[in-house]
Amino acid sequence: MNRVLSPGPRTGRVTVPGSKSRAHRLFLAAALGRTPVQLTCRGLSDDLLATLSCLEALGAQVENLKGDRFTLVPLSAPPAGEILLPCGESGTTLRFLLPLVGVLGAEAVFQRRGRLPRRPLEPLLAELTRHGMTIRAQGDDLFVRGHLTPGDYTLPGHISSQFISGLLLALPLLPGHSTLTLTSPPQSAPYIALTEQVLRQGGVKLRRGENAYAIPGGQGYALPSPQVVEGDWSAAAPFLCIGALRSAGVTVTGLTLPSLQGDSVLPALLEKMGAVVETSPQSVTVRAGTLRAITVDAGPIPDLIPPLCALCAVARGESRIRNARRLRDKESDRLQGVAELLNGLGGKLTVDGDDLRIFGVPRLQGGTADPRSDHRLAMTAAVAASACTGPVTVLDSDCVQKSYPAFWADYGQMTISR
Numbered sequence: 367m368n369r370v371l372s373p374g375p376r377t378g379r380v381t382v383p384g385s386k387s388r389a390h391r392l393f394l395a396a397a398l399g400r401t402p403v404q405l406t407c408r409g410l411s412d413d414l415l416a417t418l419s420c421l422e423a424l425g426a427q428v429e430n431l432k433g434d435r436f437t438l439v440p441l442s443a444p445p446a447g448e449i450l451l452p453c454g455e456s457g458t459t460l461r462f463l464l465p466l467v468g469v470l471g472a473e474a475v476f477q478r479r480g481r482l483p484r485r486p487l488e489p490l491l492a493e494l495t496r497h498g499m500t501i502r503a504q505g506d507d508l509f510v511r512g513h514l515t516p517g518d519y520t521l522p523g524h525i526s527s528q529f530i531s532g533l534l535l536a537l538p539l540l541p542g543h544s545t546l547t548l549t550s551p552p553q554s555a556p557y558i559a560l561t562e563q564v565l566r567q568g569g570v571k572l573r574r575g576e577n578a579y580a581i582p583g584g585q586g587y588a589l590p591s592p593q594v595v596e597g598d599w600s601a602a603a604p605f606l607c608i609g610a611l612r613s614a615g616v617t618v619t620g621l622t623l624p625s626l627q628g629d630s631v632l633p634a635l636l637e638k639m640g641a642v643v644e645t646s647p648q649s650v651t652v653r654a655g656t657l658r659a660i661t662v663d664a665g666p667i668p669d670l671i672p673p674l675c676a677l678c679a680v681a682r683g684e685s686r687i688r689n690a691r692r693l694r695d696k697e698s699d700r701l702q703g704v705a706e707l708l709n710g711l712g713g714k715l716t717v718d719g720d721d722l723r724i725f726g727v728p729r730l731q732g733g734t735a736d737p738r739s740d741h742r743l744a745m746t747a748a749v750a751a752s753a754c755t756g757p758v759t760v761l762d763s764d765c766v767q768k769s770y771p772a773f774w775a776d777y778g779q780m781t782i783s784r
């Protein structure tokens with residue numbers, strides 16, 4: 367559905383959904399444990415529902431679903447025969463479940479939608495194949511069988527941290543000792559820290575050396591119950607950026623500080639740009655200041671970059687987003703996509719190799735924004751509308767379902783304050 371956004375700065379208060387990254391990991395750890403875990407996660411998104419559907423297909427059970435709360439009953443043995451795993455467009459679901467299916471020795475078909483079949487997977491597939499699994503692509507589906515064996519695994523660190531997280535979650539369940547060596551320094555490193563946090567909470571041990579892990583086998587998950595998933599800093603980002611455009615500001619609740627989520631660095635980045643930030647244990651409020659350009663390394667915070675670019679588009683001076691090549695491998699080519707989307711609304715952005723250069727202008731004009739079916743680009747258009755003089759038409763705005771189904775409802779509740 368196309369959606370027309372009125373121009374102008376917004377003010378209001380928003381409660382964000384539970385962290386998608388933390389929830390994926392907790393759901394897996396719960397499904398692989400011995401006793402049921404009660405989970406509360408505000409605003410389950412399509413990606414999280416995909417993970418839950420796959421875990422159910424593998425034999426776990428979702429029980430007593432009431433609003434945002436449910437009980438996950440662990441899987442014992444996966445059902446015999448070919449199991450269909452509907453991953454939707456979720457990279458995390460696919461990359462985390464591939465090695466786990468090998469641990470379970472299940473025969474499965476990973477179903478991929480949207481851009482997912484074209485996102486990077488090769489290095490992970492090569493390691494899984496080298497360690498006992500058979501993987502065959504047919505159209506958008508991946509046919510997988512075989513038992514994963516313990517041993518020495520090697521992965522590049524700079525393509526997707528999800529390859530690394532997937533192996534770290536699965537290898538401790540194998541009967542023997544494994545190692546995982548990274549051949550290049552990890553990007554998206556905070557996401558690996560989130561994985562290590564859930565492993566610790568599940569009582570799973572591993573030793574981290576420099577770019578290598580030693581992973582004892584024969585372990586199992588024992589996640590304490592209940593678990594309440596903390597708020598999602600990536601989902602909060604568009605609203606916090608909108609707050610920086612108006613002195614009345616925006617308050618976001620449901621977040622935790624400090625948090626291991628890499629995107630929790632946003633308040634510090636906004637302060638550096640000149641916004642006024644107040645944090646309390648319950649909320650974060652961002653208000654306008656005189657916005658100035660910033661230079662940011664996209665490596666640890668890829669999902670923050672699109673909404674931040676909308677703010678940089680109207681900050682004084684030239685902003686630089688460095689090391690942003692991996693933005694090309696997300697639900698869309700976000701490097702090109704964010705530049706074209708904001709330029710279409712009156713911004714001045716250029717892609718310069720792996721960097722983005724953003725030349726701040728006083729106001730954006732508005733127009734049509736094509737998010738390329740990418741939720742983070744659709745939310746970026748919503749930030750941009752707050753800095754526009756004319757309306758913004760967002761094409762295919764429902765793509766926000768991937769991470770934040772209530773996004774437009776929450777956005778619509780803010781008031782436009784001129």
Ligand SMILES: O=C(O)C1=C[C@@H](OP(=O)(O)O)[C@@H](O)[C@H](O)C1
Nearest residue numbers: 387458526527528554557668669
């Ligand atoms: O592990 C995770 O939860 C994620 C890791 C990041 O991907 P990459 O490691 O591919 O950068 C991030 O962009 C994605 O939205 C979620």
Ligand SMILES: C=C(OP(=O)(O)O)C(=O)O
Nearest residue numbers: 455456457458669696769
């Ligand atoms: C890239 C994302 O998710 P995934 O890799 O899980 O598809 C995202 O949510 O921005």
